Structure formats: structure tokens, C-alpha cells
Amino acid sequence: MICVGVVGCGHWGPNLIRNFSTLLDSELVGICDADPKRLDAVRPFYTGVPCFRSFDEMLEQPGLDAVCIATPVATHYPFALKALEAGKHVLLEKPMAQTSGQCERLIAAAEKSDRVLCVGHVFLFNKAVRYVKQQLDEGELGEVHYFYFTRTNLGPVREDTNAMWDLATHDISIAMHWMGELPAKVRASGHTYLAHKCEDVVFSELVFANGVVAHLHVSWLDPCKVRRATLIGSKRMLVYTDTDPIAPVTIYDKRVDQPDFTDTQAAFHMSIREGDIRIPRLTIGEPLKAECQHFLDCINKKEKPLTDGQNGLDVVRVLERLQESMESNGTLLDL
Numbered sequence: 035m036i037c038v039g040v041v042g043c044g045h046w047g048p049n050l051i052r053n054f055s056t057l058l059d060s061e062l063v064g065i066c067d068a069d070p071k072r073l074d075a076v077r078p079f080y081t082g083v084p085c086f087r088s089f090d091e092m093l094e095q096p097g098l099d100a101v102c103i104a105t106p107v108a109t110h111y112p113f114a115l116k117a118l119e120a121g122k123h124v125l126l127e128k129p130m131a132q133t134s135g136q137c138e139r140l141i142a143a144a145e146k147s148d149r150v151l152c153v154g155h156v157f158l159f160n161k162a163v164r165y166v167k168q169q170l171d172e173g174e175l176g177e178v179h180y181f182y183f184t185r186t187n188l189g190p191v192r193e194d195t196n197a198m199w200d201l202a203t204h205d206i207s208i209a210m211h212w213m214g215e216l217p218a219k220v221r222a223s224g225h226t227y228l229a230h231k232c233e234d235v236v237f238s239e240l241v242f243a244n245g246v247v248a249h250l251h252v253s254w255l256d257p258c259k260v261r262r263a264t265l266i267g268s269k270r271m272l273v274y275t276d277t278d279p280i281a282p283v284t285i286y287d288k289r290v291d292q293p294d295f296t297d298t299q300a301a302f303h304m305s306i307r308e309g310d311i312r313i314p315r316l317t318i319g320e321p322l323k324a325e326c327q328h329f330l331d332c333i334n335k336k337e338k339p340l341t342d343g344q345n346g347l348d349v350v351r352v353l354e355r356l357q358e359s360m361e362s363n364g365t366l367l368d369l
């Protein structure tokens with residue numbers, strides 16, 4: 035039984051608290067939030083579980099094996115470092131930290147203390163995302179030409195980070211998982227409309243070494259909640275809609291065939307193929323539950339997580355370069 039404490043009881047933390055209190059391999063032994071109102075909101079559901087206003091106090095709890103950190107990104111590095119140095123395993127929410135230097139220091143601290151460091155890139159535990167990866171690896175779409183993500187909604191608006199660091203983190207981790215590598219070049223443009231310093235809308239582009247381009251549109255200032263990726267291949271096209279639990283993936287047998295060689299004008303035309311539309315049967319479950327279970331399994335089996343520190347660092351490196359591009363008018367930058 036792994037004893038877990040969770041810090042952060044805002045929007046996301048209660049989902050982690052619920053999972054660690056119900057999974058068979060874990061026992062919830064501490065809940066922490068600096069805001070007493072947030073603690074009061076969760077306390078009634080977890081009677082008997084000690085609540086703390088200070089992370090340091092929770093860390094001193096006897097028998098604590100692991101901590102899960104779901105606080106604003108500025109706290110990720112100091113909290114995770116403290117926990118690893120105290121010999122605790124860490125599940126750290128995304129993005130892993132504010133700089134790649136911080137990520138590197140966390141990776142070194144986890145190695146030194148021989149503890150598991152797992153980053154909350156929850157979409158890599160999503161069965162639809164994994165199914166798409168399988169389709170790509172098996173060549174079902176043919177050669178991938180390009181793909182694009184839309185991740186928009188009205189709020190939640192953050193004051194501590196921009197829409198890219200908050201939302202595009204997910205799409206970057208998915209894109210790199212699908213392509214099996216980091217992008218070679220990146221660029222971004224961001225726009226601030228609300229009265230704060232953070233970009234509310236960001237358009238980013240990841241260019242992979244083989245020329246495949248992924249476009250990312252993220253916004254918390256949009257009338258519609260959209261969570262969608264569209265992939266265009268030479269044989270087929272695919273749409274992944276995260277907000278549709280019944281039919282998250284649709285595969286279109288559509289393409290444009292081009293003649294290899296034509297010597298007459300009449301023979302030269304692109305032929306449009308309008309084939310079947312297939313919706314594979316997928317049971318998605320709760321990706322966060324799978325992520326929490328994976329964290330516990332890695333502790334028990336002494337294994338590296340799928341979303342380990344290196345994976346978290348890779349995403350932060352891309353975010354840093356995109357931020358640089360955004361600050362230099364969308365220049366295309368080498369990674």
C-alpha cells in the first residue's frame with residue numbers, strides 16, 4: 035500500500051484526491067491547500083484524512099511515500115524538489131516546471147534519491163490518443179501530411195501563466211507521442227485581449243524533421259468548448275474529438291489521388307476518393323485513473339513512467355522555444 039498526499043485542491047486536485055483515495059494500491063494520507071476554503075470544500079468527503087495548510091507539514095507526515103502536486107506551475111519546482119529530497123515519489127502536474135533548467139534539476143534529484151518522478155501528461159493515458167498512435171504506426175492513414183489541434187473554451191482564465199503553457203502542453207505531449215520525436219522547428223504567435231499580462235489565444239506550429247507540420251490553436255476566450263485533433267494522411271483522414279466519449283475517433287476513407295504521370299491534359303485531374311467513414315469501438319475509461327495507477331505501478335515495480343521527467347522536460351523545452359518565438363514576432367526557431 036502506497037501512502038499518498040495531494041497538494042492543491044483547486045479545479046484539478048480533487049480529481050487526483052478522489053483517485054488516490056479509491057485505487058486499491060494507494061491510501062490517501064494527507065490533503066494540503068494554502069487556502070482554508072478549498073480545504074473545507076474537500077474535507078467532508080474524506081473524513082479522517084489529515085488536512086494541512088502547509089506543504090512542509092504534510093511532507094513531515096509519518097509514513098508518507100508519495101506526493102502528488104496539483105498547484106500553480108510556479109510551485110511545481112520547489113515542491114517537487116523538496117519532496118524528492120525528502121525521499122518521496124512525486125506525481126507532478128503539467129507543465130513540469132517553468133524552465134528546462136528546473137526540469138533537469140528535478141530529474142537529477144529523482145535519480146539521486148532513486149524515487150519515481152512522473153509528470154501528469156494525462157492524454158498519454160487516454161485510450162483514444164493511444165489508438166491514434168497505433169493507427170499511425172500501422173500506416174492506416176498512409177503518409178501523414180499534417181495535423182492540427184483545437185483546444186478552446188470560455189475560461190478557465192489563468193493569471194499565472196498564458197494559454198499556451200496551460201493548454202498547448204497537452205497538444206505538444208500528444209503530438210510528440212504520435213510522431214515519436216521532438217519537433218525540429220517551432221513558431222508561435224500569441225494575443226492578449228483580457229486585462230492581464232498573459233496571452234489568451236496562441237497559435238503555434240511544430241515542424242517535424244520529416245516535414246510534417248502540426249498546428250495548435252489554444253484559447254480560453256472562445257464561445258465553444260472544442261477538444262479536437264484532425265490528421266490528414268495520404269490514404270485516410272482521422273478526427274479525434276476528446277469531448278465525445280461515445281465516438282472519440284472517426285476515420286474517413288477520403289483522399290485525393292494524383293496520377294503518377296500524364297501526357298494529356300484530359301488525363302490530368304486529381305481524383306477525389308469519398309469512401310466509408312468508420313467509428314472504432316473504444317472504451318475510454320478515466321485517463322487520470324490510468325495515470326494514477328501507472329504512477330503506483332512504477333513505484334511498486336521500480337520502473338520508469340511513460341511520462342517520466344525526461345518526457346516532462348521535452349515538453350517544457352518546446353514550450354520555452356515557442357515562447358521565444360512568440361516574443362520575436364513568430365520567428366521559426368530551431369529546437
Ligand SMILES: NC(=O)c1ccc[n+]([C@@H]2O[C@H](COP(=O)([O-])OP(=O)(O)OC[C@H]3O[C@@H](n4cnc5c(N)ncnc54)[C@H](O)[C@@H]3O)[C@@H](O)[C@H]2O)c1
Nearest residue numbers: 042043044045046047067068069072104105107127128156
Ligand atoms: N492534467 C490536466 O488535465 C490538468 C487540468 C487542470 C489543471 N492541471 C494542472 O494542475 C495544476 C493546478 O491547476 P488547477 O486548475 O487546479 O489550479 P487552481 O488554481 O484551481 O488550484 C490550485 C490550488 O493550489 C492551491 N495553492 C496555491 N499555492 C499553494 C501553496 N503554496 N501551498 C498549497 N496550496 C497552494 C490554491 O489555493 C488552489 O486551491 C496546474 O499545474 C495545472 O496545469 C492539469
